[in-house]
Amino acid sequence: MPAYLVIHAERQRDDTLIEDPNLTVEFESGWVLFKDRDLMKPNRVAIAIPAAQVRRVERVDDQQEPAPQKE
Numbered sequence: 001m002p003a004y005l006v007i008h009a010e011r012q013r014d015d016t017l018i019e020d021p022n023l024t025v026e027f028e029s030g031w032v033l034f035k036d037r038d039l040m041k042p043n044r045v046a047i048a049i050p051a052a053q054v055r056r057v058e059r060v061d062d063q064q065e066p067a068p069q070k071e
Helices: none
Strands: 003-008 016-019 023-028 031-036 044-050 054-059
Antiparallel strands (some): 003 016, 031 044
């Protein structure tokens, strides 16, 4: 199951773990977007975080596929 650890830029020790079987992450226009790949509602944004508030995003599940890099 895809799982991402969001390391916050300013809030130390208050990182967020986000898990979902249909989860993808994209970096667009100053936002970190966690999207749902569900076939019934494709590309639906489930969580949006301003990129300025995020130090980094790490994929932490067993598959260990790299997350898309911020442009």
